[in-house]
Amino acid sequence: MNTMKAAVLKGPKDIRIEQIPLPEMKPGYMEIAVSACGVCGSDIHMWKAGKGWASESGPFVMGHEFCGVVTNPGESDFKAGERVTFWANLYCGTCDMCRAGLEHLCREVDGKNYMGFVCNGAYAERFANRASNAYRLPDSVSDIAAGLIDPLMVAYHAVQKSGVKLLDKVLVVGTGIIGQMIGELAKMRGASYVAISKVNDVKTRKARELGFFDDYFDGNDPHVAEAMREATAGGFDVAFEAVGLGETLDECVSAVKPGGKVVMIGNSIDPKIPFSMNRAVLQEVQLLGSVSCTRVEFEETIRLIASGAFDPVKYVTDILPLDGLQRALERQINPNDPLLKTVIKM
Ligand SMILES: [Zn+2]
Numbered sequence: 058m059n060t061m062k063a064a065v066l067k068g069p070k071d072i073r074i075e076q077i078p079l080p081e082m083k084p085g086y087m088e089i090a091v092s093a094c095g096v097c098g099s100d101i102h103m104w105k106a107g108k109g110w111a112s113e114s115g116p117f118v119m120g121h122e123f124c125g126v127v128t129n130p131g132e133s134d135f136k137a138g139e140r141v142t143f144w145a146n147l148y149c150g151t152c153d154m155c156r157a158g159l160e161h162l163c164r165e166v167d168g169k170n171y172m173g174f175v176c177n178g179a180y181a182e183r184f185a186n187r188a189s190n191a192y193r194l195p196d197s198v199s200d201i202a203a204g205l206i207d208p209l210m211v212a213y214h215a216v217q218k219s220g221v222k223l224l225d226k227v228l229v230v231g232t233g234i235i236g237q238m239i240g241e242l243a244k245m246r247g248a249s250y251v252a253i254s255k256v257n258d259v260k261t262r263k264a265r266e267l268g269f270f271d272d273y274f275d276g277n278d279p280h281v282a283e284a285m286r287e288a289t290a291g292g293f294d295v296a297f298e299a300v301g302l303g304e305t306l307d308e309c310v311s312a313v314k315p316g317g318k319v320v321m322i323g324n325s326i327d328p329k330i331p332f333s334m335n336r337a338v339l340q341e342v343q344l345l346g347s348v349s350c351t352r353v354e355f356e357e358t359i360r361l362i363a364s365g366a367f368d369p370v371k372y373v374t375d376i377l378p379l380d381g382l383q384r385a386l387e388r389q390i391n392p393n394d395p396l397l398k399t400v401i402k403m
């Protein structure tokens with residue numbers, strides 16, 4: 058095999074299936090035959106821009122939530138035929154953050170230095186990158202489940218960081234898969250009441266079917282803050298912002314009780330977001346940023362699925378072949394489409 062089938066990003070909102078050269082094997086790399094790759098909301102930004110974040114020329118392929126079977130282990134101790142997944146963070150391994158076990162905050166990561174963003178990803182028959190980022194998959198983690206490790210690790214890290222505890226009242230603002238998974242994880246940690254704030258009912262279809270949320274608030278309602286205060290008898294202990302807008306951050310800041318926590322997960326396109334800072338000051342609201350997860354938590358996320366404690370597959374609404382990617386991304390930006398998570402199955 059000299060070439061492979063890949064979903065190449067040709068220009069703004071234009072993905073085409075083409076035959077391209079196999080990925081290059083660099084020192085420390087290993088190659089896999091891709092089995093499955095989750096379609097992520099963060100792919101949308103590159104898809105709209107029509108390019109990845111790297112300066113490299115040549116066909117660009119997205120895809121950072123994937124698993125596969127080792128075809129060439131390179132110098133690593135993996136063996137051909139083993140099932141693996143990759144942690145997409147391209148950390149340097151030598152800076153102060155990496156040495157402290159905080160590779161997700163690596164001085165060189167800056168929110169963009171991921172596989173499938175700055176170098177080719179896995180919407181292709183083959184993928185090659187650093188073997189040091191690869192992890193073996195237990196048999197109890199299916200290919201489709203492995204395509205959901207990425208959003209689950211983000212939800213897992215955010216919930217661990219929040220310190221949600223027994224009896225807490227928890228709010229999730231945002232209806233994407235990460236927000237919905239946060240609701241389930243908060244319940245697992247003992248939250249007594251978990252609510253979601255949404256602007257579109259279509260996007261809560263899966264949440265309602267799964268039933269982890271006790272209440273649904275309408276983010277468009279100008280009196281939503283009062284409604285929330287009433288439902289919680291004084292405010293939430295923790296609110297998760299999973300949209301990335303000033304309005305939704307404000308909604309979280311007004312929804313928590315004095316001294317409550319707001320965990321910010323949403324990626325904002327606008328680098329500056331106005332919000333009610335004085336309310337946060339006067340009520341001593343704690344604002345916490347949360348991104349990706351630690352390297353240890355990546356392994357814990359695999360174990361969370363492998364143990365049967367968390368089944369991410371129930372969040373999948375669509376399983377499609379590689380040539381369904383373009384359509385999946387078009388559907389993802391349609392606010393009236395109930396699509397929650399697509400996994401591309403090779
Ligand atoms: Zn992702």
Ligand SMILES: [Zn+2]
Binds near residue numbers: 151152154160163165
């Ligand atoms: Zn580093």
